[in-house]
Structures are given as structure tokens and as C-alpha cells.
Amino acid sequence: MNARYSTPSIGLHWLMALGLGGTLALGFYMHDLPLSPGKLQLYSWHKWAGVTLFLLAVLRLLWRLTHRPPALPLAMPALLKQAAHAMHWLLYALMLAIPFSGWLMSSAKGFTTVWFGLLPLPDLVGKDVDLGNRLQTLHLGLNVALLILVAGHVAAAIKHHFIDRDGVLASMLPGRSH
Amino acid sequence: MSRSLSLPVAALIGIAFALPAHAVEFNTIDAAKSQLGFSYQQMGVKMDGQFGRFAARLKFDPAKPAAAQASFDVQIASVDAGSPDANKELAGKDWFDSTRHPLAQFVATRIAPLGGNRYQANGQLTIKGRTREVSAPVTFTPSGNGAVLEGSFSIQRSDFAIGEGAWADVGIVANPIQIRFKLLAEVDKAAGKIPGK
Ligand code: HEM
Numbered sequence: 174m175n176a177r178y179s180t181p182s183i184g185l186h187w188l189m190a191l192g193l194g195g196t197l198a199l200g201f202y203m204h205d206l207p208l209s210p211g212k213l214q215l216y217s218w219h220k221w222a223g224v225t226l227f228l229l230a231v232l233r234l235l236w237r238l239t240h241r242p243p244a245l246p247l248a249m250p251a252l253l254k255q256a257a258h259a260m261h262w263l264l265y266a267l268m269l270a271i272p273f274s275g276w277l278m279s280s281a282k283g284f285t286t287v288w289f290g291l292l293p294l295p296d297l298v299g300k301d302v303d304l305g306n307r308l309q310t311l312h313l314g315l316n317v318a319l320l321i322l323v324a325g326h327v328a329a330a331i332k333h334h335f336i337d338r339d340g341v342l343a344s345m346l347p348g349r350s351h
Numbered sequence: 352m353s354r355s356l357s358l359p360v361a362a363l364i365g366i367a368f369a370l371p372a373h374a375v376e377f378n379t380i381d382a383a384k385s386q387l388g389f390s391y392q393q394m395g396v397k398m399d400g401q402f403g404r405f406a407a408r409l410k411f412d413p414a415k416p417a418a419a420q421a422s423f424d425v426q427i428a429s430v431d432a433g434s435p436d437a438n439k440e441l442a443g444k445d446w447f448d449s450t451r452h453p454l455a456q457f458v459a460t461r462i463a464p465l466g467g468n469r470y471q472a473n474g475q476l477t478i479k480g481r482t483r484e485v486s487a488p489v490t491f492t493p494s495g496n497g498a499v500l501e502g503s504f505s506i507q508r509s510d511f512a513i514g515e516g517a518w519a520d521v522g523i524v525a526n527p528i529q530i531r532f533k534l535l536a537e538v539d540k541a542a543g544k545i546p547g548k
Contacts, residue, residue: 217394282433283398283434287394290394300433
């Protein structure tokens with residue numbers, strides 16, 4: 174059978190899948206709430222989770238660059254392999270760009286991000302309402318791009334599993350090793 | 352600026368340097384060149400804001416602080432807490448209730464010298480119909496033909512019911528509010544005039 178991804182890869186993959194899904198859903202949900210203490214609380218949680226995900230993404234990227242993932246099935250056409258690689262690198266790029274844009278947006282809107290209420294992150298841009306609004310649009314756009322890519326990513330995993338039956342999905346699943 | 356330009360330069364320099372020797376009574380605050388700001392913590396994040404419109408009455412001779420008089424009227428509607436959303440929220444009933452309480456007021460009751468260019472200003476602060484004693488150290492720095500009065504003090508927002516209902520929870524918006532002021536005091540020949548912007 175195929176080689177499996179390393180345990181840290183699998184752990185980070187599913188931890189981030191959960192974290193990204195939750196943070197993304199929270200982002201859409203909180204955006205439309207009327208101003209209240211609860212809303213401020215959710216915004217803070219969203220930012221804390223986002224910064225945590227950013228750090229996990231950096232860790233994950235470093236791991237990926239220093240550890241070879243299992244090769245894709247030999248039977249896969251070259252073009253599809255290239256598409257799969259492009260997709261994966263785009264996902265890495267979004268995992269970094271989304272929280273980064275959120276952090277810049279917060280600074281531009283005049284809110285320093287303080288990770289878990291304890292560690293202030295530097296404001297890389299000064300307060301600028303216009304810039305803040307443009308970064309919000311960017312943050313939203315990148316998130317929509319992530320949703321589309323993840324939909325394609327999940328569809329590909331399902332196709333590998335049920336149509337190609339090639340063990341690609343299993344190589345990223347936790348649990349029994351073959 | 353126009354006022355200072357209309358005075359002979361010699362007189363300007365004279366006023367600035369003769370300050371400690373001659374009794375000069377500052378009797379007006381140039382609101383356009385003064386700042387009234389505040390800061391607070393929101394879930395560990397420091398937030399800043401300011402009030403854009405206020406008027407002050409002042410009689411202050413640095414040599415005779417005991418005889419000083421000062422009072423401020425702050426237009427609550429001129430609050431800027433950083434975003435239109437926040438400003439709208441602050442005008443509401445839970446926060447400043449600015450339709451019923453459009454002004455916050457400070458009236459100095461006693462100004463005591465602390466030595467050098469420092470004074471302690473004590474007075475009554477009224478916000479949202481609640482009055483509390485406050486006390487602020489003030490530094491006095493001659494500047495041009497006027498003087499800068501600068502200081503800060505801290506209040507508890509719960510003392511003034513600023514943030515009621517769900518907002519009373521000080522875990523999200525903290526209770527202490529720092530208030531900073533930097534006022535440009537001037538000598539106006541037409542004394543008793545109340546400037547504002
Ligand atoms: C990977 C992590 C993140 C994901 C998946 C994510 C996702 C989202 C989504 C889907 C929205 C709703 C977009 C909208 O309706 O405009 C949103 C809004 C927001 N995000 Fe993030 N975000 C992440 C990280 C961050 C970080 C790190 C920060 C700040 C430090 C941040 C700050 C914000 C803010 C302030 C909004 C609300 C904009 C507004 O309503 O004014 N986000 N996020």
C-alpha cells in the first residue's frame with residue numbers, strides 16, 4: 174500500500190482543518206451581529222484562533238519543507254499530479270495570507286491584536302480607515318477562495334477514495350498504519 | 352494663530368519670559384489647540400478615544416493657584432472612540448445617553464501647588480447626571496504667549512453608569528478609564544469670553 178503521511182503532518186492537517194472551519198464559520202457569524210459585549214468577545218476569540226492558526230501554518234510549512242510527503246499514486250496522470258501540487262501550495266499560501274490579512278486589517282482599523290489578551294502583536298500598518306476597509310474585502314475574498322479550494326480538495330479526496338480507490342485519503346487519516 | 356500674530360513680537364516674548372515674575376492671569380482655553388482624550392482596555396487591548404468639542408472657563412494665575420477657577424463643558428456627542436459603530440453605540444442609553452445628558456462637566460474646587468510647575472487640581476466631575484470628586488496632577492508649561500496645562504487622571508466607568516446592562520460586565524470593557532488633557536491656556540484681553548469650537 175501507499176506510504177502514509179508522518180504523524181505530525183496528519184495531526185497538523187486535521188487540527189488545522191478543524192480550526193480553519195471553526196474560525197471561518199465564526200468570522201461569517203460574528204460579522205453580522207449587532208454590537209454587544211458578546212460580539213467583542215467573539216471578535217477577540219476569532220483573532221486569537223486566527224493568530225494560532227497562522228503559527229500552526231508556519232510550523233506546518235516548515236515541516237513540509239523538511240519532510241517528503243508520500244508520493245502520489247503512479248497511476249495518476251501527470252497533469253492531475255501537477256494540479257494536486259498547485260492546489261496544495263495554494264492552500265498553504267492561503268493559510269498564511271488569511272490570518273496575515275486579518276492582522277493587518279485589525280491594525281488598520283485601529284485595534285492592536287493582543288494574542289489571548291496577553292501578547293500584543295506589532296501594528297505593521299497605522300490606523301487608516303480606508304485601508305482597513307480594503308483589507309476587510311481582501312480578508313473576505315481570500316476566505317471565499319479558501320472555501321472554493323477546500324471544496325475542490327474534499328472532492329478530490331472523495332474521488333481518490335471511492336473512484337480511484339488508491340489509498341490517498343487513507344494516507345492522511347489518523348489511526349491504523351498498514 | 353491670528354490672535355498671536357496681531358500682537359507685537361516683543362510683547363509675545365515679554366509675556367513668555369516674564370511669566371513667573373509678573374502675575375499673568377490665563378483666562379481662556381483655545382479649544383481648537385487643546386486635546387481631551389481617554390483610553391481604556393478592551394479584552395486586554397488598549398483603546399484610545401477623544402472628545403472633539405468642549406468649552407472651558409478659566410481664571411488661572413500660576414502665582415495664585417488658590418484663587419484659580421476652572422470649569423469645562425464637554426459635548427458628549429463629539430466623542431470619537433475610533434469607529435462610527437462605536438460612536439453610535441456610545442451615544443446610546445446604556446453608555447452616555449447623550450440625548451438626556453448631552454454635556455459632561457468638570458468644575459474645579461481647589462487647585463493646590465505641588466512645587467515647581469506642578470499643581471493638583473481637585474474638582475467635581477459630572478457625567479450622565481452622576482457627580483464624583485476627581486483629582487488630577489497638572490503641569491504648567493509656558494508656550495508662546497500662552498501656556499500648556501497637561502495632566503491625566505483615572506475614573507471608574509461604573510461610578511458614572513457608563514456602560515449599563517450587558518456592558519456593565521467589566522471583563523470585556525475594563526472599568527478604569529484614563530482621561531488625558533492637554534489644554535492651551537491663553538491670556539485674552541476681552542476677559543470672561545467663553546471660547547469653544
Ligand atoms: C486562518 C484564520 C482566519 C480565518 C479562516 C478567518 C476567516 C474570516 C471570515 C470568513 C470572516 C468574515 C468575513 C466578512 O464577513 O467580512 C472574517 C472576518 C474577520 N476576521 Fe478573520 N479569519 C482568520 C484570521 C483572522 C485574524 C488572525 C484576524 C486578526 C488578527 C482576523 C480578523 C477578522 C476581523 C476583524 C473580521 C471582521 C471584519 C468585520 O466584520 O469588520 N481574522 N474572518
